[in-house]
Amino acid sequence: MGAAAGFRSSLTLVRKACGACRECDVRHQALCAAMADDDLHRLEGIMSPTALQPNQTLLRQGDPCRKVYSLTSGMLRLFTDLPDGRRQITGFLLPGDYLGLVDDHVHSQSAEAVVASQLCSFPIRQIELLMGEFPSLRDRLHRMTRAALRQAHDSQLMLGRLAPLEKLAGFLLMLDARANRQPRGGRALQLAMSRTDIADHLGLTIETVSRCFTRLKMQGLIRLPDAHLVEILHEDRLADIAGIGIQPEQLRSTAC
Amino acid sequence: MGAAAGFRSSLTLVRKACGACRECDVRHQALCAAMADDDLHRLEGIMSPTALQPNQTLLRQGDPCRKVYSLTSGMLRLFTDLPDGRRQITGFLLPGDYLGLVDDHVHSQSAEAVVASQLCSFPIRQIELLMGEFPSLRDRLHRMTRAALRQAHDSQLMLGRLAPLEKLAGFLLMLDARANRQPRGGRALQLAMSRTDIADHLGLTIETVSRCFTRLKMQGLIRLPDAHLVEILHEDRLADIAGIGIQPEQLRSTAC
DNA sequence: CGGTACTTTGACAGTTGTCAAACCGGGTGG
């Protein structure tokens, strides 16, 4: 925790060739998908690229809202922490996601890079002007906010009513669905975040997370070539565990 | 659970005098606050009033999205439930709040009245047309969605990282802040929902909720004239318990 | 090769869930 303090003022600015937006990996997933090719330069004109190193802080809860960010590569964690050190990660941002528009004038949560990441940043004032000019942009941001709200609701269900094993199963499936959008080809899922991050997202301790990984492994549902690489062997049985159609016996710690 | 099944087709339609919107209690809190008095009839024109009895179902997870609702009086609970009966209440709607715009074509959660409630309902198609015509309406809905997202994030923190006593303290303070927006006048807070609802919102059991009420009472922080009426005696000390500046000793069950 | 950070495993204790019973208020029917 707090390992990245002091980085904030050294956000690296990356120069990008003009017109590069058109060939961006997330051109059709991110907020810029709302803009036609011909209007893209309007967004590009107010954009500054930003790069973050692993664990570098992008913003802290309490910071004034000045910019909107769109993640183009890497992964961010969004979290709130309490004065006594407890932390809740409300979600992980993947390429194409955005952050920075909130209902208040200060941020209610912090954002840090999980791994090296690149973002487009836009002055919030200018984005608001563009939203006025391009209703499709406002529409897209609204839609993306609704998607985020739905994810938050799913997370509430997980946190409030699922057992640890169910939480982890659900987490792996969700992350897999978001990260690899082409249907599962037996490929492995990269777990960029640490066990601490997973624990702080699922409302568990790292020990419990680790034990649950072991149980999923024992039951033959996943493989763990190393701690940060998961191979999902039985997506269907994982989904059963994750909440839709529970077999309570499976969940009892039957000798771990 | 399921006590209100079968009510769905009997949503009562309430006739309202034309122009009544202008004198509505939530005229300046609800989505209609985005419309000038002169344009209000455009919203009113596509609105049908709806009334719900206690525990009546407004919509169920899986239902197609057809309407947007604005709550004018009463209280709704929004929840997801699992096949085995577990339930997570993601939030309670108060007058002025809206629901119905989601990122999918079906609802991911159900909505039921906690107490007798009245709503304005708008065909989703027409609302979208109006949003196109009145950017301020789209802006307001976006803003309200962001407020909902923030509430969901707060709830995630509660569910994932707070102890039961902290959860309840935080819940009471939040509900009080939302229900009585004038500063606390020593007045009592009406708890319309049951212990089961509170438990399903905070990720606890009703027994634990009840024990926490008792502890807050014992510590002299609240009074409970009856099970559904709370008098907050020490807002500041409740806030301490609720997360900002925790005194861990206070939380240990010191004889209950 | 040694050191560090992270993960896994183990032993144990405590909080919270489970089960059960008592309590309470309101409504119905005698």
Place this chain on the structure above:
DNA sequence: CCACCCGGTTTGACAACTGTCAAAGTACCG
């Protein structure tokens, strides 16, 4: 008017899941 019943709430006893503390294992980097 009182007794009874019923749903919801509170209280109690107990067990177990999960957190805490501690140590061992593993991978990575200098």
